[in-house]
Amino acid sequence: MTKRNKTARLIMGVLTAAVLLAFAFPFLWMLLASFKTQSQIMSTGQLFAFKPTTHNYASVFEEYDFLGYILNSLVVGLGSTVLALLLGLPAAYAIARHHLHKLGLVILVARIIPGITFLIPWFILFSKIKLVDTYTALILSHMLVGLPFIIWIMISFFEALPKEIEEAGLIDGCTHHQVFMRVILPISGPGVITSSLLSFIFSWNNFMFSIILSGDKTKPLPVAVFNFMSYSEINWGALMAAACVITLPVLVIALLAQRYVVNGLAAGAVKG
């Protein structure tokens, strides 16, 4: 019996390691290739043992101005997240406290509809009012992705807060608005962190809206990395360095705020 248990545990352990490796492999491969020269990538003799070079990273920043694209992504990511919080937090609170779930559903529909359905009208409208290639167009479009997530995560968060906290505030003479601003928001840190991180990550990763609504002045990272590929022959090392540069910030966020991100993804998911 114990012997059988031991074998079973060994099999489970090996399976777990295999799963781990399979899901980590592309990241490992990307990282390795980003430190290789083109000829090292081309020769299959130097898979893991090679003399690393930082040339790819240098060329990404010096020749292709990635700092500018990073800045664009930051402006759009932070802008859309802050504005979505501004609209989303009060809305989620009102929906949670006053049971306006039908209105909540209207907002959730934005999560279900294929984003491409909005893209032609947006493009026509934004062209007409000369907003294509401005941060405004990108921020507005990215907000439509972040806002539903913020609202749905915050609804369950606010619903879990005990009602007594608010009642105490009201007895102390606060108005409802003051209760929200001075009592509810200060204790909502974890929820706000979760939803802002996810909203920022979605904006940082967004490709479809950005490729149409951005231009030379506002091009964010995913579009820049994608365009980078079409320069004649594929320079794999530089491409992988660019992929590392764009992925690193979100991976760092995910690792630092692991619990929040998992909870947020699960909450956004289950409510969806």
Place this chain on the structure above:
Amino acid sequence: MPYNWFDRNLKWIYVLPAVAFVLVMMLFPILYTVRISFYEWSMSAITPPKWVGLDNYAALLKESRFWHAAGSTLYFTVVALAVEVVLGVAIALLLSREFRGKNLVKTVFLLPMVATPVAMGLVWLLIYEPTIGAANLMLKAIGLKPMLWLGSPAQAIPSLIIVDVWQWTPMISLIVMAGLATIPREPYEAADVDGAGRWKKFASITLPLLRPTILVAAMLRLIDVLKTFDIIYATTQGGPDLATETLNIYGYVLGFQYFKLGMASSLLVLFFALVMGLTLVMIWMRKRMEAQYD
């Protein structure tokens, strides 16, 4: 009157800006898309939009390229979803026991979901590269013949399905693990008394109790798999020979490469109807299932 007007109407003041934003950014575009789906319009300044009624829809439904895209969407969605659900549940069961390094595994599991899809598309492009890619090196290492992967029309969709499975199976697993944590111990203890084996316990306790959770996870993935864009566009742009052109990609190509805005809009209306229809079916199934258990 203890509160002023502002405080009495606070819930509307709180909720309406968000609703107004969503309606303007979402409802207006949808209605506009429906409207231009009845026009022939190529976005040129010389020829103004021309009302053609249902002609765009009729033309689309007669096109083999449209049906091909619909078929590719269905193929990609059904296979990816099936693999992700089965694999996701299996991995959740594997990881739900206690073991050393559990947090590390969960962390690694999180990375594919948050990593930038375009960047990941490029990484997979390198992995699938026929001469230098890791995928063929592995095939050779275990004595199999190398493949063309994304370069072959027949292998392209399965290759993309592998990427989607890599990226999103963790999502199903995480949701299912959360569901597993809420299953009570008592049924298992009763089963132990009855002398039930491991498989029997799984089939008659775990799986039935997990069914609502699995359905929620599958529903969520269904909605998103249908809409897959980034990975496909970043790797194949619909090729080779339109093999990976899904409805989403074809809509994009019609609209922003051919500038056939009317035709693209009619395709998007059909696509929108498909996604909404399937979502409603899933919601209805979930309701029915909940009713069964009550």
